[in-house]
Amino acid sequence: MLEINNIRENKESIIGQLKIRNKDFEKLIFEVINLDELRRSAQFKLDNELAELNQLSKKIGELFKTGQHQQANELKQKTALLKDSTKTLKQQLVDSENSIKEILYQIPNVPNKLVPSGNSENDNEVIENYGHTPQLFAGAIPHWEIAKKYNLIDFELGVKITGSGFPVYIGKGAQLQRALINFFLNEAIASNYKEVIPPLVVNEESGFATGQLPDKEGQMYHMQEDNLYLIPTAEVPITNIFRNTLLKEDDFPVKRVGYTPCFRREAGSYGKDVRGLNRLHQFDKVEIVQLAHPENSYAILDEMVAHVKLLLDKLELPYRVVRLCGGDLGFTAALTYDFEVYSSAQQKWLEVSSVSNFETYQSNRLKLRFKNNNNKNQLVHTLNGSALALPRIMAALLENNQSEKGISIPKVLIPYTGFDTINDKE
RNA sequence: GGAGAGGUGGCAGAGUGGUAAUGCAACAGCCUGCUAAGCUGUCAACGAGCAAUCGUUGCCUGGGUUCGAGUCCCAGUCUCUCCGCCA
Numbered sequence: 080m081l082e083i084n085n086i087r088e089n090k091e092s093i094i095g096q097l098k099i100r101n102k103d104f105e106k107l108i109f110e111v112i113n114l115d116e117l118r119r120s121a122q123f124k125l126d127n128e129l130a131e132l133n134q135l136s137k138k139i140g141e142l143f144k145t146g147q148h149q150q151a152n153e154l155k156q157k158t159a160l161l162k163d164s165t166k167t168l169k170q171q172l173v174d175s176e177n178s179i180k181e182i183l184y185q186i187p188n189v190p191n192k193l194v195p196s197g198n199s200e201n202d203n204e205v206i207e208n209y210g211h212t213p214q215l216f217a218g219a220i221p222h223w224e225i226a227k228k229y230n231l232i233d234f235e236l237g238v239k240i241t242g243s244g245f246p247v248y249i250g251k252g253a254q255l256q257r258a259l260i261n262f263f264l265n266e267a268i269a270s271n272y273k274e275v276i277p278p279l280v281v282n283e284e285s286g287f288a289t290g291q292l293p294d295k296e297g298q299m300y301h302m303q304e305d306n307l308y309l310i311p312t313a314e315v316p317i318t319n320i321f322r323n324t325l326l327k328e329d330d331f332p333v334k335r336v337g338y339t340p341c342f343r344r345e346a347g348s349y350g351k352d353v354r355g356l357n358r359l360h361q362f363d364k365v366e367i368v369q370l371a372h373p374e375n376s377y378a379i380l381d382e383m384v385a386h387v388k389l390l391l392d393k394l395e396l397p398y399r400v401v402r403l404c405g406g407d408l409g410f411t412a413a414l415t416y417d418f419e420v421y422s423s424a425q426q427k428w429l430e431v432s433s434v435s436n437f438e439t440y441q442s443n444r445l446k447l448r449f450k451n452n453n454n455k456n457q458l459v460h461t462l463n464g465s466a467l468a469l470p471r472i473m474a475a476l477l478e479n480n481q482s483e484k485g486i487s488i489p490k491v492l493i494p495y496t497g498f499d500t501i502n503d504k505e
Numbered sequence: 506g507g508a509g510a511g512g513u514g515g516c517a518g519a520g521u522g523g524u525a526a527u528g529c530a531a532c533a534g535c536c537u538g539c540u541a542a543g544c545u546g547u548c549a550a551c552g553a554g555c556a557a558u559c560g561u562u563g564c565c566u567g568g569g570u571u572c573g574a575g576u577c578c579c580a581g582u583c584u585c586u587c588c589g590c591c592a
Contacts, residue, residue: 118552122551122553122561122562123552123561125562129560129562133573135572135573136573137573143523143572154572155572156572159572162572324515325515326515327515450515450548453532453533454548456515
């Protein structure tokens with residue numbers, strides 16, 4: 080969430096920049112500024128009354144000690160009056176603080192200057208393009224048919240066990256999946272990310288801190304009995320490792336990578352684009368997370384983009400990079416680059432990665448700070464990105480690498496799979 | 506699931522009703538051939554002020570008792586230990 084002091088000091092530019100999201104937040108901003116003024120004046124009055132109360136208490140203590148009970152009792156009556164009025168002021172203070180928080184939850188992050196205006200994904204700015212659509216051989220079939228042909232993934236079996244969107248990977252399908260995970264992890268480790276295996280279940284506080292709650296409550300699986308949530312992305316547990324922490328300047332850069340399954344309810348997205356691996360309730364993902372000094376967080380963002388590019392280059396997949404427009408930008412992000420691979424049998428671009436800078440939007444809720452050179456506590460910038468999400472990579476690999484001879488495995492993966500072709504039905 | 510113990514600053518750790526010791530780390534200044542040590546201050550949030558500074562809050566959370574609560578009472582929550590069950 081945005082910092083109230085920042086809003087107060089830069090309201091004009093914040094209102095202006097938020098317009099890129101195609102929504103006017105002017106009213107909310109002014110409302111929150113007014114509430115903040117109310118809050119401050121209530122606190123000022125309260126502070127003064129409490130100061131007086133403290134003085135009186137001190138005096139009463141001294142009077143009792145020296146045996147002047149009568150005078151003490153007279154003062155006591157005075158404190159009773161003051162106490163009543165502090166109670167109302169305190170209530171005012173708490174009320175205004177709560178209202179401020181409620182409004183702040185409704186205000187998304189301020190888009191970076193680079194974010195283009197636009198309404199939907201159609202207005203995203205293509206930064207880097209593969210150039211041409213890959214050609215395929217004549218008998219190309221979509222990945223769900225390939226998966227069936229070679230018995231790599233069984234979607235119906237998953238329906239039996241759980242429900243739709245929970246596929247079962249089998250034989251070489253499972254091995255290829257595991258190979259990709261290991262490949263992604265090793266590449267990240269080679270780039271100095273430290274691997275973590277976090278919990279797959281998080282509490283309410285963690286959900287709030289990274290911004291999934293209260294915004295996307297319905298997107299997460301919730302275990303009511305224990306009030307815990309299945310993670311929709313490793314971003315949640317990995318970023319929350321650093322909740323309530325104070326870093327030092329020379330702790331930067333903090334780089335973490337983790338592989339986890341991700342669970343998403345995807346409520347309301349039935350019917351469209353859900354065939355095969357395109358949209359699942361459970362999927363695997365390798366996530367990279369960085370904590371950065373505010374001064375160079377955008378250089379770090381570029382570094383993370385470069386990392387993802389390299390992965391796709393090595394996998395020899397046709398891809399493009401797009402900069403999300405205001406209408407498509409996530410609630411908590413200031414700037415996001417999406418990576419899309421071309422799925423040639425479906426003739427579609429599929430999103431496989433999303434790399435974002437959240438600036439202080441998450442760290443404000445996380446209370447994630449560092450002690451800067453002036454010995455002041457300052458909020459850290461948080462960034463994360465998928466590197467990469469597995470299912471659509473798998474889909475693209477199967478579709479793009481098919482030929483009469485079967486599915487060929489990219490060179491970099493062969494040491495991980497132990498086979499270079501899939502051409503039999505096990 | 507049963508029983509017990511506990512939650513204090515960045516960290517460690519005292520504090521049985523009078524307004525958060527002490528140590529370590531960090532930052533600034535002083536001192537000193539250099540380094541180390543030493544001394545002083547700062548070192549959580551919020552508010553008032555141009556500022557020096559001042560005030561308030563802060564001891565897991567929320568209530569309560571009291572002129573005054575880290576300390577007493579009630580409820581909740583989390584952690585640890587032991588027992589039970591179990592990969």
